[in-house]
Amino acid sequence: MLSGQLFTEYFLNDGIQETTAWRGMAPATLEDFRSSLLSIYRNFPVGGAPSEAQTEQDLIFPVLEALGWGHYLTQASLGRGRQHVPDMLLFAGAQEKSRANAEPTPDHKFRHGLAICENKAWQLPLDRASAGGAAGELGAPSTQILRYLSLAEVQSNGRILWGILTNGRHWRLYYQKAHSRSEQFLELDLPAILGLPGFESLFLPDAAARDHWLKVFLLMLRRGSFIPEGAPGRSFHDLALDEGRLWEERVAQDLSSLVFEKVFPDLIAGLAQSDPAAPKPLTTGYLTEVKEAALI
Numbered sequence: 001m002l003s004g005q006l007f008t009e010y011f012l013n014d015g016i017q018e019t020t021a022w023r024g025m026a027p028a029t030l031e032d033f034r035s036s037l038l039s040i041y042r043n044f045p046v047g048g049a050p051s052e053a054q055t056e057q058d059l060i061f062p063v064l065e066a067l068g069w070g071h072y073l074t075q076a077s078l079g080r081g082r083q084h085v086p087d088m089l090l091f092a093g094a095q096e097k098s099r100a101n102a103e104p105t106p107d108h109k110f111r112h113g114l115a116i117c118e119n120k121a122w123q124l125p126l127d128r129a130s131a132g133g134a135a136g137e138l139g140a141p142s143t144q145i146l147r148y149l150s151l152a153e154v155q156s157n158g159r160i161l162w163g164i165l166t167n168g169r170h171w172r173l174y175y176q177k178a179h180s181r182s183e184q185f186l187e188l189d190l191p192a193i194l195g196l197p198g199f200e201s202l203f204l205p206d207a208a209a210r211d212h213w214l215k216v217f218l219l220m221l222r223r224g225s226f227i228p229e230g231a232p233g234r235s236f237h238d239l240a241l242d243e244g245r246l247w248e249e250r251v252a253q254d255l256s257s258l259v260f261e262k263v264f265p266d267l268i269a270g271l272a273q274s275d276p277a278a279p280k281p282l283t284t285g286y287l288t289e290v291k292e293a294a295l296i
Contacts, residue, residue, distance in 0.1 A: 003187035006175060007240060012216055015243055021219055021236055030211070033218055036066040037194055044122075044168075046191065047198070052121040056087070059168045060119045063190075064090075068223035071097040072117075078106050086148040086163070088117035092227050110155035114226050118145045120167040141165055142172075142182065149176050162226055162237065169199075173220055175237070188217050 008015075016022055040062045044050070050058070064072070071091040078085045085106075091097040092114045100109040118141065124130055126141045139147075145165040152160040153176050161176040171188050178184035191199035193213045204210050219225060225236035 003170075004172065004183070004185040005180075006173065006178060006184045006186045011240070011243060013212075016216060016219070016240070019219075019236075019239065019243065021225070022215065025215065025219070030215055030218065033066060034194070034214060037063065037190070040066070041191060041194060041196055046122070046196065048122075050122045050168075052119065052124075055122045055168045056119045059122070060117075060166055063168075064088075064117065067218070067221050069117075070223075073097065073100060073109065077101075078109060084148075084151060086116040086145070086152065087119045089113045089152075090115045090117055090164075090223070090226075092223065107155045110152050110160060111157060113152070113156055113160050114223075115160060115162040115164065116145075116148055116152050117164040117166070118148060120165075122168045123170075124167045126165060126167060126170060126172065141167070142185075145172075145174055146181050149174055149181075164221065171217070171221060175241075186220060188213065188220075190217060193217060 040059060044059045069090050071094055073089045073091075075085050075087050078089060089100070089109060090113060091100065096112045096114070100112040103109050103111070120126065120141050124141065128140050130140075142165065145163050149160070149163040152163070163174045163176070165172040165174065165185075169189060169191055171190055173186040174181060175184065189199070189201065192201040192204060193210055195204070195207075195210050204213065219236065220240075228235045228238075
């Protein structure tokens, strides 16, 4: 249901609930989003083998639009061959798309984009090259998105740092500045989150768990989360990365305190009590020996 290492599980399970964006989302917003997605998936042949073109048109485009991505250019508008151009260039709004369309060369259109998106046929494997891929594509989809993202960063003068990769079922978010881009992504299984028949997951045992991860999906992939806001010009993703690191540090500190203030002292006491050769009463020197032995 959840894959990748871009955000820590601690943050995605708990820390994200402390963010302003999470707390500020009205329940009706999530319910409307769920209803839209259920309608899209119920009208799509999830039990068949739809082509990439059909998956794009009938599933991926509608889901992106439900996420607020109403303004984009497709590959046919971006020029050059499939080896160099992602399927979609996503924009913050109509003005940015209009400016991109006014650019005389295809590469300059990326200067006005916010993110890129690479689309694959329904359930096509994302981590290995497949015969089901479109003509002209090189390597696994996960390799392609990393190549496109690197090109987009250059073509946009550093503006584009985020990319989405999806086969309609699995939705991945990639960050160009991640330490290990091939491993540090976020992947969510959307049909499982929606509880669609045939896609149930043991990691989503009830409606509360599915609600949580649907809200995570919406927050992480909606258009607004990619847009820098405020004086520092930071997006929700920037804040999420920072909060994730802080949350991880907090958990590590709490775990360290538990180990050295509770677990370890209890271990020393237990060892001393079970040692028939322990002096009575226990001496400082003996306890020091036990402590050093336990650390080995």
